[in-house]
Every structure is written in structure tokens, then in C-alpha cells.
Amino acid sequence: xxxxxxxxxxxxxxxxxxxxxxxxxxxxxxxxxxxxxxxxxxxxxxxxxxxxxxxxxxxxxxxxxxxxxxxxxxxxxxxxxxxxxxxxxxxxxxxxxxxxxxxxxxxxxxxxxxxxxxxxxxxxxxxxxxxxxxxxxxxxxxxxxxxxxxxxxxxxxxxxxxxxxxxxxxxxxxxxxxxxxxxxxxxxxxxxxxxxxxxxxxxxxxxxxxxxxxxxxxxx
Numbered sequence: 001x002x003x004x005x006x007x008x009x010x011x012x013x014x015x016x017x018x019x020x021x022x023x024x025x026x027x028x029x030x031x032x033x034x035x036x037x038x039x040x041x042x043x044x045x046x047x048x049x050x051x052x053x054x055x056x057x058x059x060x061x062x063x064x065x066x067x068x069x070x071x072x073x074x075x076x077x078x079x080x081x082x083x084x085x086x087x088x089x090x091x092x093x094x095x096x097x098x099x100x101x102x103x104x105x106x107x108x109x110x111x112x113x114x115x116x117x118x119x120x121x122x123x124x125x126x127x128x129x130x131x132x133x134x135x136x137x138x139x140x141x142x143x144x145x146x147x148x149x150x151x152x153x154x155x156x157x158x159x160x161x162x163x164x165x166x167x168x169x170x171x172x173x174x175x176x177x178x179x180x181x182x183x184x185x186x187x188x189x190x191x192x193x194x195x196x197x198x199x200x201x202x203x204x205x206x207x208x209x210x211x212x213x214x215x216x217x218x219x220x
Contacts, residue, residue, distance in 0.1 A: 010047070010051075011047070011050070011051035012051075014044070014047060014048060014051050015051050015052070017150055017151060018044060018048060018148050018149075018150065018151075018152075018154070019151075019152075019153040019154070020048055020052060020148075020153070020154050020155070020156055021153060021154070021155045021156070022052055022155075022156045022158065023155060023156070023157050023158065023195070024157060024158035024159060024160075025158055027140060027158050027159060027160050027161060028105070028140055028158060028161075029138060029140075029161055030055075031103065032103050032138075033100045033101070033102075033103045033104060033105070033106075033135065033137045033138075034105050034106070034137060034138050034139070034140055034161060035100070035105075035106050035107075035108060035128060035131060035132055035137050035138070035139045035140070036049075036057055036105065036106065036107045036108065036139075036140050036142055037108055037109075037110050037128055037139055037140065037141050037142060037184050037187075037188060038107065038108075038109055038142035038143065038144065038156075038188075039109065039110075039111065039142075039143055039144055039188060040109035040111055041144055041147040041148070042144075042147055042148045044148045045109065045144065045148070046059045046061065046078075046080070046107065046109075047078070048148060048156075049107060049142075049156070050078055050079075050107075052156075053105075055105060056078065056079050056105075057079065057104075057105040057106060057107040058079040058080075058081055058096075058099045058104055058105065058106045058107065059078065059079060059080045059081065059106075059107045059108075060080075060081050060083050060096070060106070060107070060108050060109075060127070061075060061080040061081065061082060061083065062082070062083065062084075062085060063082040063083060063084045065080075065082070066080075066082045081095055081096060081099075083127075085125065088127065093130075096127075096131055097131065097134060097135060100131060100135040100137050101135060106131070106137075108127065108128045108131075110125060110128050110181065110184060110185060110188075111125070125181070126174065126177035126178060126180075126181050128181065128184060129164065129177045129178075129180035129181045129184060130172060130177055132163075132164050132180070132184075133164055133167055133172060133177075133180060134172075136163070138161035138162065138163055139161065139162055139163070139164065139184060139187070140158060140159060140160075140161045141158075141159040141162075141184070141187040141188040141190075141191045142156060142157060142158050142159070142188070142191070143156070143157040143159075143188055143191050143192045143195070144156055144157075145157065145192075145195065155195075157191050157192065157195050159187065159188075159190075159191040162187060164180045164183060164184075167179075167180060
């Protein structure tokens, strides 16, 4: 009940004031555990994503957001899990693993913090890779094309799910987790680059058609 009240008072206005076009939503597996990996450019990112999903994802959120008890209660009703990124507690890890073991959906921003440059993912954390390898969960790469702005339609890309393969039997050291994390980031980059290429191809096609029309008019 509390969630739907929040949906009407918060999510619905968000969808109106920050319109979002989702491309590839069908790529998210249904009725099974999955980790959504998305770039992070705004504090609105998690709530905007949440407002467009019928099946609500659990979301890792920085622990300082829960200091206010009222706001913290709202976040928890949305499925937010507090995490101290500088010193991740074992209880947090267990909570996340239990979410995935129960076949739920988990949203993580691998870079851990908002970046002014969306392409700067050098600060990516290894938590996502750890959770995916521990639970053998598929990962769905996602990408915000632009930083959310009031009344400007943004696009959220959702790629096809994949598994972190080739790490079976290996001890999950920081080096191994970093290698796995790099695969996740690369998949996110590929999703972004493919979309940008498609947009550029469309522009070129429009330009060619425009030039052809102009040539026909000049010959007439």
C-alpha cells in the first residue's frame, strides 16, 4: 500500500516531468534472478528506472541516504538496500545474495557513484561481479544515453543478458573480480556504441535522402 501511494505521489510525476523511452525492455528475463548493470549520472536514476518497472528491482543505495528515518523508510519500501561502499559489511553481502537466491531482480550501478563524464567507468566496483559469480546470475547491461533533465526525453538502453563465463573454479580474488567487472563494463560500452552508431546511420540516411530530393528539384 505504501509503495503504491509513493508511486502516485512520486513515480507518476517523475514519469511526466522526466520522460523516459526504454529500448530493449523485453531483454530482461522474467521470473528468474537477474542483475541489472547501469551507468550512473543522476540521483534520479534509480527511481526513474523503478517507476517504469512492474516487477520492482532491489537497488543498492549508499547508506548515508538512510540517515533520515522517514526517507529511509521510503527507500526500503522501494526495495533499496543500504551499502557502505567504502566498507561493505558482510550483512549487506548476505542480504544481496539472498535477494538473488530468491530469484529476484537487482539493480546495481557498477561505478558506485555519479560521474560527470558518463564514459568514465574507471572507478567501477567489483561487487556486481562478486554477486553474479556467487549466484550464477545473468547480467543485463543498461545505459542512460543522457543525464536526466526536466522535460527532456531521455533514452534507457537495455541489452541482452549474459553470464560471466570462464571463471569456474577460480578463487574470487580482487584480480579475478576486476577482470570480471571489466567484462561487464565492456558489455555496457558495446550497448552504448551500437546505439550511437545506429543513430549516426539514421542521420546519414536522412541526409542522403535530403540531398537526393534537392538534386531532383534542381534537375526539374
